[in-house]
Amino acid sequence: MDSKRNYFLVPMIVIGIMFFAIGFALGINSYLIPLLKNSLHVSSGESYLILAATFSAFLIFGYPASLVIGKIGYKNTMMLSFLMFATGFYLFIPSAKSESLPLFLLASFVSGMGNAFLQASVNPYITILGPMESAAKRISFMGIANKLAWPVAPLFLALIIGKSVEDVQLQDINIPFYMIIGVFLLLGVLSYFSPLPEVKAVGEDEESAAECAYAANKTSIWQFPHLLLGVLALFLYVGVETVSLGTLVDYAESIGLPNAELYAWIAPAGMVIGYICGIIFIPKYISQANALLICSILAIFGSFMVVFTPADISIWFILFMALGCSLMWPALWPLAMTDLGRFTKAGSSLLVIAIVGGAIIPTAYGFLKDAIGPQQAYWLCVPCFLYILFYALKGHKVR
Template sequence: MAGAHHGSGEHQRYGFAVSALTSLFFMWGFITCLNDILIPHLKNVFALNYTQAMLIQFCFFAAYFVVSIPAGTLIERIGYKWGMVVGLVTVAIGSFLFVPSASYQIYALYLGALFIMAAGVAILQVAANPYVTVLGRPQTASSRLTLTQAFNALGTTLAPWFGGYFILGGALTDPTLPQTGLSGPDTLKFPYLLLALLFAVLAVVFTLLKLPDMREQQERRAIANTQSMGSAWHFPHLVLGAIGIFTYVGAEVSVGSLLVNFLGEKHIAALPEAVAAYYVSIYWGGATVGRFIGFFVMRYVSAGKVLAFNAITAVALLLVTIIYSGHVAMWAVLAVGLFNSVMFPTIFSLAVKGLGRYTSQGSGILCLAIVGGAILPPLVGAMADTLGIQMAFSLPILCYLYIAFYGLKGSIPRH
């Protein structure tokens, strides 16, 4: 078995590599989730409707669609480590571009900066996700990816606190904001400049790190019947998994994007935006807790069953969110985060299982499917504009139903 004959020194090296990668998972979770705070902020500043405000998620996640396949090719050429360095530098540039965007106060400039940031994150995802799955034994790939993703979720939990304080808090304390609607641009300059510096430092750190090149390892892990197949597209469980990633990211991002405004509704909790931002942390915090639980549970229960259970529970919670009001609806929608927890890493690892030398191509395809985060939120935004914010949660329900099917049936490898 590949990986079994490596000495303990090799495993210690893997341990170090996984630890280094964990910092990346944390950081990209952080910046992705900051969008949930950026949406209500820019919605106010530019007087946008929900559909227009969701263009923030469209530009961010569209980058995955544009960049993921080229990123897969790039990483095959330069290796995982240098792929990660390129990704980090790209995110740093995108973050820095928020400074001129805030100075000129043009919505399109913000969207461009977000696209560049997300392009960097897409490169990081294409490199880091499969790298974690091949660092160690194939049997524990799902639980290992779930553990590193738990730190990704930790980033998403802390981001709303950070954004609530620096972005929405800044907007609230600015007495000129209600009159002009366009003041307080500096509330975005500081946090994004800080992020630009952090990513630049990480790029330097990763340039200096010695990480094992796992490309030969993947070749060795190739299964015999892979050789006769032309590409990763020939594996049905990968293609169905890509649809799973599409629906999952679309659903999770749509729900997260609406939370601040949903909790501000009079018949739900009537929370001011800066206060609602802290509750968004509970939604993402649930995902953190759930991933640590999932890491242990999936050592005993099959990943597919855990996935289906979580998806069905998410459906039930969203039904409660739509039907009820007040604190019942509020806590039901926040609890969805707990059950989102294991979905991404579980779908990802089930989908790349047995791809052998097509693993990096498969990873590119799965990261391409993250474009669900670009396509579904504007649709949900349009539903919020026309049918009201509660009914908009019905589209994510359909997404979770598909994920339940994938866990039980679609993820079974067939060649």
Template sequence: MSTAIEKNNSKQSSFIPMVIVGGLFFVFGFVTWLNGSLIPFLKIACELNHMEAYLVTMAFYIAYTIMALPVAAVLKRVGYKNGMVYGLLVMAIGAVIFIPAAQARMYSVFLLALFILASGLTMLQTAANPYIVLLGPKETAAVRISIMGLLNKSAGIIAPIVFTAFVLSDISQFDETRLAMLDEVERNAALLDLSSRLVMPYIVMAIMLAILAVMIKFSPLPEPVLEDDKDDSDDKWAILRFPQLIFGALTLFFYIGVEVIAGDTIGLFGQEMGVTNFGQLTSYTMAFMVVAYLTGMAVIPRFISQETALALSGALGIILTILLLTSSVESADVWQNLFSWTGVPEIPNVVLYVALLGFANALVWPAIWPMALDGLGKHTSTGSALLIMGISGGALMPMIYGYLVESSGNSQSAYWIMLPCYLIILWYALHGHKIKSWTK
């Protein structure tokens, strides 16, 4: 992929841009992986069933599909740097809307706030992901994205812990048995008190996002420019000529689906399995993702290629899903044998397998992006938007999982929905990314 940096910035090292964009990826992770703790919280505060609770993921991730192409048009007009600034400001607006939602305990307003937050994230990600790809050789793009992923998932470890400390403390007083003993007035007052715990954290978040926007605006972040990056108005459908991109976007759809299922359903699943620290379980998934990112940075491309890493990820996802579906819900011997030395509270095997999917998932995103964008040239910004649209898998797949739970009454068996997703990831790694033309 041929790129050029504006001449007046040609001597600047890529280190500073990497640091700046790395900070943004930390923000992505913190905001995104709060959902894993937010889902069981809102399920209690707004008295929801599984399907209703997973509307959190629907509202959040559907924004990527609805907003991706409009955002691509905005980026062509204002540039990558300003796009990041505008994205942060939109996110700040979304965080502010959480305040009246929490004060009124209105689930519909929570969903609106999540949609606006994710719309800002869409602009940030559409600008930042290709930016990282363009900052160096294509062969090491997966390593650079892995560094960003490491920051993203590190934030995903921290966010549930912070959320639990400030919002989920003493959550046991809001269990269904105790709430059922209260009359309607007392029950509503207790749940409103719980919901109001969100006000201060989201005030702080809005302020921090606004400050970040100002810092990015006045930062020395250079503007990447694709060679021959001109409006292709004479052929608006040119992007569809690249099979590796189309298949890449579809693969990302199913990948984001399983990533969000692993990160955002583990809290409710753990709660049903009797795990007391269920609000922190997303941190377990993120921790395994961090380990995988570090592993990927060490071995790609020195020992294995991006393609091989993607194939291994798909295969491991299949194996872990089968273990999850077939294991006893009562045993915790895997944690006791492998992870008791950490001092972290143990979890049942089935919950651990959900967390371990983080290890299988981590290298999928950084591998697919350079493979899918290979050879797009001036179509890269539109291709990036198409890949971002694949994030809508995070909206639909958890909803399907929630439907399966509600219809079967079994949270464990509903995880079968991940098997076809990992098979598609494996196919793209072995064959799909090699298809460069529809006519061959």
């Protein structure tokens, strides 16, 4: 019994640390957006290109990452991703010295490449580590680690630099980034020596192929409509989640709230509440599909309230958007990956590619903000959440 418990517990702890690292790396962007806008005197749309650069790496490296995993395994790919992270973070230092937006975008892209390889490793790994029907519960644990890290990044930078974001100079980021580089290199060493077992989904190899009858006669990943509809749902979800997490500091500053970086915790708090609910209720009381349905409705409500309430109050309703987003990722992955059999790695690579939604939708928000104002730009989230509602009701059932 103890050995079986350790088989799951140790990988859960190690993968949880990696999910925290993913959230921390992405949370850095929420600090850089207002910093670059103020220091380089660029528009909101141009400053949000930092997110576009980070997430565009998923489009390019999502599929190659799955090939690398097939060659060297999950654990070695995780180690490789941390080396990529460290390289990207190092590039931020000469970018600050030269005060160059293109160099910042390059640094974010390299960091995003590390994120793409790590996400391609840890998400399918935690999904297939145990039974598929309880995958959302495991991913909810990971989500808590991930989303708590988002506000830690801007708060860490503010603490080490010792200034409010509107007073920071670009060269002030050098010391904290050297510290971050060191931590991520240590995480690479941890991943290499960690006792992570290699895992496979049902039907992924020839010995268990007969256990997945739906995939047995398929010849292409494009023959799984529930997966393809799920890819679009994940694309939209990552985009609107990144809007809720990544715009808080900028939105607070835009509407004149003091100490804007302190508002970075609102969305992560909502998501952690949702993840705790997922841990408690899935799958014992509600299914993964019903969790997605409830969360879609909450997110639609939050989006409307952000747009229609007074600006200084509206920022708090982003918590409801984030609460709605909380169980979307844990539910979408297992719903989309069910019955893929030997196409599991290819399917997970498509889902990783869909994370590019975090590049496109937040950037669209930035340019909408320039055109119609920061509050009205949140209208962008409504149709995205409506499609996710459709996937919860019908899309995941299509075979």
